[in-house]
Amino acid sequence: MATSFVPQKQDRVQDKEFKEAMHGKDSTGKTGFLSAISKNESAQKVAVDEYFKHWDNKTPGLETEQDKKTRLDEYASLTKHYYNLVTDFYEYGWGSSFHFSRFYKGEAFKQSIARHEHYLAYQMGIQKGMNVLDVGCGVGGPAQEIARFTECNVTGLNNNDYQVERGNYYAKIKGLEKQVHLVKGDFMQMDFAPESFDAVYAIEATVHAPTLEGVYGQIYKVLKPGGVFGVYEWVMTDKYDESNPVHRDVCYGIEIGDGIPKMVHASVAQDALKSVGFQVLHQEDLASKGDEVPWYYPLSGEWKYCRSIGDLVTIFRTSWLGRNLLMKSLGLMERLHVAPAGSQKISQALEEAAINLVLGAKMGIFTPMMLYVAKKPE
Structure with missing residues (x-):
């Protein structure tokens, strides 16, 4: 938080410059919690304001069609x-693979994450x-695991400079x-x-797209004839x-806490794949298998x-107890000027997401792992 960043309209701020202002020129030396509390305060304020303007003073009952359109x-x-705001x-x-997975009884957390990949x-x-192209690759955890597992070559596509730098x-x-x-894109x-x-x-990335037809169409374009596209999609059931x-309310809580413009129904994803030309070879909701370990x-x-x-x-950090301890700690650290302003608000949004992800799963209305495997015709 030593350097100063003068807020500007975001369309005038180059992404790389903003990354350096918020995270530093070299953001690879710190990770996790230490990195989260080391961001430039004025730059973080820009990010907090620009993100939460889509959600502040709005509720599912009060948001307008224009609010929804603006997010898209x-x-x-x-x-x-x-x-x-949330990568750290x-x-x-969670680690470097930002996705959920099935769990087998007696299986370690990291093992299940790798098996899902x-x-x-x-x-x-x-x-x-x-x-192979990884669309929305995060910091590259799945790309690294799949490259090792199959000995393929993976290009990761990401629109966030901070994650690209960390992943490389x-x-x-x-x-x-x-x-x-x-690569950035x-x-x-x-x-x-x-x-x-x-x-x-x-893997749980195309949910951020404004339309699935749009992102699936781009994937279809860059895929060779006969090539296969596989996706774990976040959808409502x-x-x-x-x-x-x-x-x-549950759906909205997932959207606000996970940076999603608009959640869609599973049928929208299936229709989108077919509409751009894919042949759907396989589909299954891995969250509906009745696993003993949810x-x-x-x-x-x-x-x-x-x-x-x-x-x-891991479970302590991600549980209600760990999340709320982190939230309260960040609030105290903000007051003491140890963490940049807005850190607690980010944590609260992630808490909102966690609560509603679990509720959505228990109600059977949400899945983060609707698997589609589709082929581009020869």
């Missing part, structure tokens, strides 16, 4: 600011030497820089040459009723499923 129109800015909290609580690669038939740093220190490389306007990838996947105020147990803090000291630490 400004998806790129909304998403960039969201991940500028994600890494602190392996399962996607297996279903898609990713092979050694393939050129992680690939380098893990000896994967020849296989994994993250908008998944609604991809700069890659048509038909340049053997396979494309997205057949049990979701938009006119039910309780259902809409996918959301780290958020609901069900300690009985922990299988290691590492799991206990």
Whole structure:
């Protein structure tokens, strides 16, 4: 927080300059909680204001159609600011793979995360030497794991400079820089040459798109004929009723806490794949398998499923107790000027998301792992 950043209209601030103002020129030296409380205060204020302007003083019952349209129109800015604010909290609580997974009884947290990534690669038939695109790659955790598992080459696409820098740093220190490389770009306007990838996947990322037809169409364009696209999609299930105020409250809580312009029904995703030309080869909701260990147990803090000291630490951080301890600590640190203003507000939004993700799962109206595997015709 030593340097000063003068707020400007965001469309006049270059992303790289903003990244350096908020996180520093080299943001690879710190990680997790330490990095979260080390951001430039004036730059964080810009990000907080630009993100929360879409949600402050609004509720599911009061938001207008224009509010919804604005979130969709400004998806790129909304998403960039969201991940500028939450990436460090994600890494602190969850690690470098920002997604959920199924759990088997007796299975460690990190093992289940890796298996979820392996399962996607297996279903898609990713092979050694393939050129693969990871759409919305975060800090590259899944890209690194899939590259190791299959010996393919992965290009990660991300519209957030901070995550791109961190992801390339992680690939380098893990000896994967020849296989994994993250680049800056908008998944609604991809700069890659048509038909340049053997396979494309997205893990809980395309939910940030303003339209699924738009992002799926871009994926179709850059995929070679005969290539396969695999996606774990966040969607509302057949049990979701938009006119039910309780259902809409849960959905809205997920949207505000996870940087999502608008959640959609599973049928929208399936129709979007077909409308851009894909042949859907396989689909299944992995959250509806009736697993003994629910996918959301780290958020609901069900300690009985922990299988290691590492799991206990992870589950403590992600549980209600750990989340609220963090929230109160950040509030105190803000008052003492140790953490930048807005840190507690970010934590509160993530708490809102966690509560409603669990509620949505228990009500059966939400899934974070609707798996689609689709092929581009020869």
